[in-house]
Structures are given as C-alpha cells and as structure tokens.
Amino acid sequence: MRLDKYLSNYSGLSRKEAKQAIKQGDVLVDRIPATGPQQVIHEQQDIRLAGLRIAPRGPRYFMLNKPQGCVCANSDGQHATVIGLFCEEEDYTDLHVAGRLDLDTTGLVLVTDDGQWSHRITSPKHKMPKRYQVTLQDPIANDAADRFAEGILLRNEHKRTRPAELLVLDPHHVELTIYEGKYHQVKRMFAALGNHVLELHRASIGPISLDPELEPGAYRPLYQEEIERLS
Ligand code: URA
Numbered sequence: 001m002r003l004d005k006y007l008s009n010y011s012g013l014s015r016k017e018a019k020q021a022i023k024q025g026d027v028l029v030d031r032i033p034a035t036g037p038q039q040v041i042h043e044q045q046d047i048r049l050a051g052l053r054i055a056p057r058g059p060r061y062f063m064l065n066k067p068q069g070c071v072c073a074n075s076d077g078q079h080a081t082v083i084g085l086f087c088e089e090e091d092y093t094d095l096h097v098a099g100r101l102d103l104d105t106t107g108l109v110l111v112t113d114d115g116q117w118s119h120r121i122t123s124p125k126h127k128m129p130k131r132y133q134v135t136l137q138d139p140i141a142n143d144a145a146d147r148f149a150e151g152i153l154l155r156n157e158h159k160r161t162r163p164a165e166l167l168v169l170d171p172h173h174v175e176l177t178i179y180e181g182k183y184h185q186v187k188r189m190f191a192a193l194g195n196h197v198l199e200l201h202r203a204s205i206g207p208i209s210l211d212p213e214l215e216p217g218a219y220r221p222l223y224q225e226e227i228e229r230l231s
Contacts (some may be wrong), residue, residue: 001036001037001040001041001042001043002038002039002040002041003018003022003027003029003034003037003038003040003041003047004018004019004022004037004038005018005035006041006047006054007021007027007047007049007054009023009056009091010054010055010056010057011049011054013049018037019037021049021050022034022036022037022090023037026049026050027047027048027049028046028047028048029041029045029046029047030045030046031046031048031054031129033056038107041054041140043056046125053171059110059112059113059117060095060113060114060221061106061110061111061112061114061117061221061222061226062086062095062110062111062112062219062220062221062226063075063109063110063111063208063210063211063214063219063222064082064085064108064109064110064214064217064218064219064227065106065107065108065109065210065211065214065215065216065217065218065219066082066101066105066106066107066108066109066156066202066217067106067217068104068105068106068216068217069101069103069104070082070085070103070199070217072100072105072109073097073099074093074095074096074100074123074185079103081113081189082097082109082111082163083097085097085217085219086111086219091113094113095111095112095113096111096112096113096115097111097118098108098110098111098117098121098122099118099121099122099128099130099181099205100119101200101202102184102187102200102221104182105201106199106200106201106202107132107133107200107201107202107203107210108202108203108205108208108209108210109202109206110208110222110230112204117227117230117231120167120230120231121125121205121206122181122231124180124181127162127179127180128179128206129177129178129179129204129205129206130177130178130179130181130202130204130205131176131177131202131203131204132175132176132177132178132186132200132201132202132204133173133174133175133200133201133202133203134173134174134175134176134186134190134199134200134201135173135197135198135199135200136171136172136173136174136195136196136198137171137172137195137196137197137198138172138194138195138196139171139172139176140166140168140171140172141194141195142192144166144168144174144193145165145166145168147193148161148163148164148165148166148176149163149164149166149190150163150167151163151164152164152189152192152193153192154182154185154188154189154192155188155191155192157182160187161178161180161182161189162178162179162180163179163187163225164176164177164178164179165177175203176199177191178182180224186200187200194206206229206230207230208222208226208227208229208230
C-alpha cells in the first residue's frame with residue numbers, strides 16, 4: 001500500500017495532510033525518513049508519525065437500530081443512508097451493511113468492514129435465522145404456520161421458501177423466523193397468503209438480538225462475545 005494511503009487509513013490524517021507530514025519529514029519508515037507519499041510499505045513495517053507508531057486498526061462490528069426512511073446503502077441520492085449514521089466514526093466509508101432491510105423496515109442491522117464475517121451472515125449456505133416482528137392488515141390465517149413450515153411458492157420464483165417458523169401473538173401481530181433472505185421475502189410470504197404487512201421490524205439475526213437500549217438511529221459496537229457467536 002502507498003504510504004499516504006496507509007497514513008490516511010490508520011492515523012486519521014486526510015490524504016493531503018499525510019502528504020504534507022511526509023514532505024515535512026515527520027514520517028519514519030523503519031526509523032528512516034519516508035522517501036515520499038508513493039513509497040510502498042507493508043503492514044509489518046514500523047511506521048511512525050511524529051514519533052507515534054501508526055498501526056492498522058482491527059475490523060469493526062456494530063449493531064444499529066434502523067429507523068424508517070433510511071436506506072441500507074453507503075450513498076443514495078434521495079434518502080438518508082444507514083452508513084451516513086456512522087459519520088462520527090473514522091473511515092466510515094469502509095463500513096457496509098450485513099443483510100439489508102427495506103426502506104420502511106425497522107430494527108436490527110449489523111454493520112462491519114469485515115467482508116468475510118458479513119458473508120457468513122448473508123450467504124444462503126449458512127441458513128442464518130432472522131426473526132421479524134410483523135404487523136398485519138388482516139387477521140392471520142389459521143393455516144399460516146403450516147404453510148410457512150412447508151415453504152411458500154413466492155410470485156416469480158420456481159422454488160419454495162425454506163421452512164419458516166411462525167409465532168402468533170394476536171391476530172394482527174406475529175413473529176416470523178426465516179432462514180434465507182430473498183428480496184422483500186417477508187412481505188412476499190404474507191402476500192402469498194393474501195395478507196399485507198403494515199409494519200416490519202427485525203428483532204434478531206442468529207444469536208444476536210437488537211439491544212433494547214438503542215433508540216431508532218442509534219448504534220453500538222458489538223461485544224466480543226457477540227462477534228464470536230456469529231463467526
Ligand atoms: N423481508 C422484507 O420483506 N423486507 C425486509 O426489509 C426484510 C425482510
């Protein structure tokens with residue numbers, strides 16, 4: 001990696017400030033003044049800025065309570081983005097969402113810069129359970145749990161959904177756990193039963209539940225134990 005990029009990735013300096021610091025002789029590579037911003041360096045080298053060691057930061061993992069009207073993307077011309085909520089974090093542009101929600105869906109979103117970790121969460125192969133709280137327009141049909149357990153044939157699909165678990169709280173409020181993540185899956189599953197989802201909230205992904213302390217739009221780093229449980 002180029003030295004100026006390394007410094008801007010790990011020291012908090014902008015690329016321009018990094019170049020300036022190198023020019024001023026404030027940067028040492030293995031105790032020798034850096035030759036220029038384009039100097040190629042390796043992470044195991046000793047890089048110092050004004051005497052302080054600048055080392056790569058480890059991967060980051062967060063949970064966020066997604067509010068309505070916020071899109072699960074890094075940038076969007078029209079709506080606020082989930083990643084925009086992280087603007088106080090250093091290098092927040094490296095972050096991405098592990099498993100998107102629709103614009104109007106609320107609840108648990110995992111955000112990381114560790115691509116392998118997020119792949120384990122989103123890859124269909126891993127069958128990661130996702131639990132949703134659903135508010136329905138019409139009362140839930142009596143045979144809904146059986147039909148979801150058998151798998152539903154969604155519009156424009158050739159294969160049934162994986163067996164899903166339904167818990168009826170009252171006729172208009174249910175919890176649905178699915179083991180895959182097709183486009184608009186929960187809404188389409190209820191549409192296949194002739195019902196309509198009015199509100200959708202993700203309560204958990206695998207062993208991780210949304211922290212009830214998090215207000216809509218708030219986030220916190222995952223605890224080490226939570227990261228490991230999903231690894
Ligand atoms: N299923 C949906 O229909 N929408 C979501 O946002 C998530 C799952």
